[in-house]
Amino acid sequence: MRKFALMAVLVFLGGAFLPGLARDASASISLEKCTLCHGKPEFRKLLVDGRIRDLYVTGDTLAGSVHEKKVCTDCHFDVSEIPHRERPKRVACTHCHFKGNREGAPQSDNVLAYFDSVHGTAIARGNTKAPLCQDCHGSHQILKVKNPESKVSRFKVAETCGRCHMEIYAKYKTSIHGVALSKGIADAPSCTGCHGEHRIYAHTDPKSTVYSTHVSGQCSKCHSSVSIMSKFGIETEQVATYKESFHGVANQFGSRTVANCSSCHGVHDIRPPDDPLSSVNPKNIPKTCGKCHPGANPNFAVGKIHVDAKKKESGIIYWTATFFKWLTIGTMLALVAHIFLDMYGRTRRLRGER
Amino acid sequence: MPEDDRKDATRDAVGREIEAALNEQVSGLPPSLSEALREKIRLRVREEIERDLRERTTSNRRDAARLAKEARKEEKHAEEGETFLRFNRNFRFQHMVMFSSVILLIITGMPLKFPNFILSRFVINFWGGIQYSTVVHRIGAGMLIYFMVHHFLYTILTRDGRRDFLLLLPRLGDAKDIVHNIRHFLGKVPDKPRFGRFSYIEKFDYWAVYWGCIIMIGSGLFLWFETDVLRFLPKYALDVAHEMHSDEAMLATLAIVIWHFYNVHFNPDRFPGTLLWWHGRMSEHEMKEEHPLELEEIMARRGRESAEVTDR
Numbered sequence: 001m002r003k004f005a006l007m008a009v010l011v012f013l014g015g016a017f018l019p020g021l022a023r024d025a026s027a028s029i030s031l032e033k034c035t036l037c038h039g040k041p042e043f044r045k046l047l048v049d050g051r052i053r054d055l056y057v058t059g060d061t062l063a064g065s066v067h068e069k070k071v072c073t074d075c076h077f078d079v080s081e082i083p084h085r086e087r088p089k090r091v092a093c094t095h096c097h098f099k100g101n102r103e104g105a106p107q108s109d110n111v112l113a114y115f116d117s118v119h120g121t122a123i124a125r126g127n128t129k130a131p132l133c134q135d136c137h138g139s140h141q142i143l144k145v146k147n148p149e150s151k152v153s154r155f156k157v158a159e160t161c162g163r164c165h166m167e168i169y170a171k172y173k174t175s176i177h178g179v180a181l182s183k184g185i186a187d188a189p190s191c192t193g194c195h196g197e198h199r200i201y202a203h204t205d206p207k208s209t210v211y212s213t214h215v216s217g218q219c220s221k222c223h224s225s226v227s228i229m230s231k232f233g234i235e236t237e238q239v240a241t242y243k244e245s246f247h248g249v250a251n252q253f254g255s256r257t258v259a260n261c262s263s264c265h266g267v268h269d270i271r272p273p274d275d276p277l278s279s280v281n282p283k284n285i286p287k288t289c290g291k292c293h294p295g296a297n298p299n300f301a302v303g304k305i306h307v308d309a310k311k312k313e314s315g316i317i318y319w320t321a322t323f324f325k326w327l328t329i330g331t332m333l334a335l336v337a338h339i340f341l342d343m344y345g346r347t348r349r350l351r352g353e354r
Numbered sequence: 355m356p357e358d359d360r361k362d363a364t365r366d367a368v369g370r371e372i373e374a375a376l377n378e379q380v381s382g383l384p385p386s387l388s389e390a391l392r393e394k395i396r397l398r399v400r401e402e403i404e405r406d407l408r409e410r411t412t413s414n415r416r417d418a419a420r421l422a423k424e425a426r427k428e429e430k431h432a433e434e435g436e437t438f439l440r441f442n443r444n445f446r447f448q449h450m451v452m453f454s455s456v457i458l459l460i461i462t463g464m465p466l467k468f469p470n471f472i473l474s475r476f477v478i479n480f481w482g483g484i485q486y487s488t489v490v491h492r493i494g495a496g497m498l499i500y501f502m503v504h505h506f507l508y509t510i511l512t513r514d515g516r517r518d519f520l521l522l523l524p525r526l527g528d529a530k531d532i533v534h535n536i537r538h539f540l541g542k543v544p545d546k547p548r549f550g551r552f553s554y555i556e557k558f559d560y561w562a563v564y565w566g567c568i569i570m571i572g573s574g575l576f577l578w579f580e581t582d583v584l585r586f587l588p589k590y591a592l593d594v595a596h597e598m599h600s601d602e603a604m605l606a607t608l609a610i611v612i613w614h615f616y617n618v619h620f621n622p623d624r625f626p627g628t629l630l631w632w633h634g635r636m637s638e639h640e641m642k643e644e645h646p647l648e649l650e651e652i653m654a655r656r657g658r659e660s661a662e663v664t665d666r
């Protein structure tokens with residue numbers, strides 16, 4: 001009787017757990033079945049336009065990636081018979097990657113951010129060239145961002161973006177930020193440092209981090225930080241002086257025509273001022289300023305651009321500011337004193353004291 | 355209705371005169387032709403006379419209304435005594451141009467000096483954004499420049515302008531007045547200093563505006579035509595102009611809001627302000643209080659003039 005009871009419990013538990021076990025079993029079988037064809041190194045397809053699509057996949061393809069424990073049909077879930085008759089559809093990562101998923105995928109809304117971004121809306125409009133998740137993150141060898149081998153790691157993401165944005169990548173590569181990054185300086189911004197990761201918008205979109213009125217804020221994230229800039233001997237007052245200048249103030253009030261950081265320093269081709277190719281090299285300043293101030297001449301470069309009137313090094317500007325400061329203080333003290341004396345006298349007379 | 359009676363009488367008299375003249379002229383013509391001609395001329399002349407009368411009476415009526423209004427005013431303010439014209443129409447116009455331009459300049463300029471102040475964004479957006487508020491600022495600048503030119507010409511070309519300019523020049527008596535006034539405030543001397551046409555307070559205001567206009571217009575033009583300025587001057591000259599413009603704006607605003615507003619609005623004699631800037635007139639009482647020397651001078655001049663008339 002006890003034996004029977006034990007059997008019953010075992011059967012019951014087996015009934016509960018067997019589907020899971022069976023799934024694991026079928027998964028491993030599935031991988032083996034896929035590699036029956038896809039495991040041959042020469043398994044590839046010649047496309048109509050002459051390109052070759054490599055279809056070689058082995059059991060090690062996912063090894064080391066974040067999806068190590070997944071099997072082919074977890075993502076290629078539209079393959080229900082082998083051999084599959086039609087070409088499987090593109091993998092939809094959103095199958096698992098959404099907030100509240102139960103698959104153990106990271107809980108984030110990045111997918112929603114992506115669909116709102118310039119890439120996501122381009123896809124939605126039917127642009128087949130716009131990137132999906134796997135175009136940046138990779139298809140089988142997806143690694144964590146912190147892994148330097150990842151396609152979206154700090155040091156590799158520019159190359160990944162550059163696969164489509166080739167000209168910009170070429171400019172960026174020789175800019176001060178690109179050079180610094182290639183030297184392994186992790187503080188230097190890559191594409192995502194300025195443009196954001198999933199929330200990438202066109203620079204003409206007010207939501208963009210590089211919209212004309214947002215540029216100075218985006219640059220100042222690093223350039224106003226003493227702890228970052230002191231490593232490279234770059235002054236941090238550039239941000240404050242810009243914000244006090246007419247350019248900065250007008251920019252803050254939403255002017256889209258006034259100069260922001262990148263109007264003068266360049267966008268992807270930012271170079272240090274002593275570089276002869278830099279747009280803020282004294283020799284190039286007439287041309288750079290001339291973009292907005294037609295007829296700019298070398299006089300534009302005489303005197304410091306990011307000038308701070310509160311610093312003694314500013315020379316005549318400092319002395320002008322100081323003169324007016326004391327003139328204002330002196331005049332106003334005298335005038336206010338006169339007003340208070342007048343009121344004092346009136347009070348006396350009201351009280352009847354003479 | 356004596357006016358209407360007079361009008362009718364005039365009309366009849368003129369009508370009779372015309373009738374007589376016509377009778378003389380058409381006597382030789384056949385009756386039917388003469389009658390038609392007479393009718394035509396009569397109509398035309400009547401029309402002309404009506405128009406002339408109509409115009410003459412309207413302008414008469416307007417004059418009468420104005421005189422009556424002035425008489426009523428005199429009656430109403432009889433206790434204030436005579437009023438004296440302190441600022442002529444030209445001067446009042448200059449002051450109005452100046453204060454409207456300065457108000458425009460301050461409210462469109464100050465947000466640029468204090469962009470983080472909570473109202474700045476509101477004020478800028480009120481004009482439709484920075485690209486429009488800067489245009490308004492330049493309109494204000496244009497008005498201030500016009501005021502400056504107008505005042506220069508006024509000072510040079512008009513008799514009142516020349517007289518006021520000379521009276522506004524600071525002199526030693528002003529320093530004495532300042533000391534006297536402060537001693538008066540402190541209760542050391544019972545009476546206020548006796549001011550002439552312009553007290554030292556008004557002289558200060560005048561020369562403060564002079565200084566402010568020169569600095570603000572000069573540096574403002576530098577900033578307005580920055581590319582043309584940089585054709586001849588280095589970039590730091592523009593920075594100096596920027597600094598001057600910003601700092602002098604602060605000084606001028608403080609001086610106006612604290613000093614000028616106290617003297618003409620907030621001080622208990624004037625609160626909440628008089629209409630002197632509008633009608634330019636000052637009562638005898640106020641003149642005695644604030645510009646006794648000028649009043650004495652006016653009275654003395656009047657005495658001399660009337661004496662001259664009686665001599666003749």
